[in-house]
Amino acid sequence: MGSNAPTREEALKVLHEYNESDSLRKHAYAVEGVMRYSARKHGEDEEKWGVIGLVHDLDYEKYPDEHCTKTREILEKDGWPEEYIRAVTSHGWGICSDVEPKTLLEKTLYAIDELTGLVQANALVRPSKSVMDMTVKSVKKKWKSPAFAAGVDRSIIQKGADMLGVDVSELIEDTIMGMREVADEIGLRGDVTK
Numbered sequence: 001m002g003s004n005a006p007t008r009e010e011a012l013k014v015l016h017e018y019n020e021s022d023s024l025r026k027h028a029y030a031v032e033g034v035m036r037y038s039a040r041k042h043g044e045d046e047e048k049w050g051v052i053g054l055v056h057d058l059d060y061e062k063y064p065d066e067h068c069t070k071t072r073e074i075l076e077k078d079g080w081p082e083e084y085i086r087a088v089t090s091h092g093w094g095i096c097s098d099v100e101p102k103t104l105l106e107k108t109l110y111a112i113d114e115l116t117g118l119v120q121a122n123a124l125v126r127p128s129k130s131v132m133d134m135t136v137k138s139v140k141k142k143w144k145s146p147a148f149a150a151g152v153d154r155s156i157i158q159k160g161a162d163m164l165g166v167d168v169s170e171l172i173e174d175t176i177m178g179m180r181e182v183a184d185e186i187g188l189r190g191d192v193t194k
Contacts, residue, residue, distance in 0.1 A: 006080055008047070011054040014078065019061045028054050029185045030116040031109070034178030038108050041174065049105055052087045056109060068092035068099075095156075101163060111160020114152050115175045118142065121149035123179075123188045130190025131179045139172045 019025055035053030039046040059070035068089045075085045090101040091109045101110045122142050123131045142148045161168045183189040 005048060006051055006084065008051055008054070010078075011051040014074065015054055015058060018058050018074065021061050024057060024061050026186045027116065027120075028057060029182050030120065030179050031056055031113060033180075033182035033186070034112045034116060034175050035105075035109060037178030037181060038112070038174055039105075042104060044105065048084070049108075052084055052105065052109065055084075056088050056091050056113065058088070068097040101160075104164075107160060107163045111157060111164055111171055112175050112178075113156075114154075115157045115160075115171060116179065118149050118152045118154075118157070119172070119175050119179055120186070120188065121152070123190065126190070127194045128190040128192045129188070129194075130192050131176055131183055131188045132190065133192040134176050136169050136172045136176065139176070140169065143168070143172075 015025065015028055019028065032050045032053035035049040036046050038044075039049035055071070055075070057067075057071075058074060060067055063070040068091075071088055072085055075088065086099060087103070087106050087109060089097045090099040090106040091097075091113050093100050093110060101107045119131065119134070119139060122139050123129060123134060126134065126138075143154060146154075157171065158168060161171050164171070179186065179188065
């Protein structure tokens with residue numbers, strides 16, 4: 001690969017090589033969708049943000065105890081640029097990585113990773129089973145109920161929003177909008193007539 005930026009095709013190839021689980025692949029597509037949406041919103045490189053979103057959990061299925069560490073090894077071996085590797089490892093800051101998110105890209109990935117899970121869980125309990133008719137208000141309501149999607153660490157999302165200097169509501173809106181763009185790939189188009 002050399003110094004060239006990795007393509008989406010290359011990212012998908014490595015994602016599928018290390019992740020066979022449908023739910024992990026869908027999570028990767030959801031994060032990619034939100035990263036692409038956020039990149040466009042901020043006038044950043046959509047391709048780079050999307051590719052990093054796709055591979056952010058690369059090692060999670062096969063090496064859960066080495067999350068973030070193993071990804072670095074895999075991507076270095078494949079000749080990925082350090083900027084991409086650093087961004088991917090920074091999303092585990094304070095959990096499984098000591099790489100602090102510094103750039104807008106890194107802070108965004110850190111903030112929205114867990115949030116895609118909350119939005120997905122919210123979509124699945126809606127009559128429509130869809131992100132297409134979802135509102136920020138409905139997600140905020142579920143946010144306040146710790147029993148709902150209990151695996152989603154709201155403190156990480158809040159920390160990410162604080163790092164970005166935005167309100168959680170804005171982050172939720174960006175996440176919904178980004179996930180709408182990949183609704184078919186993540187199985188959340190649903191039926192909004194219900």
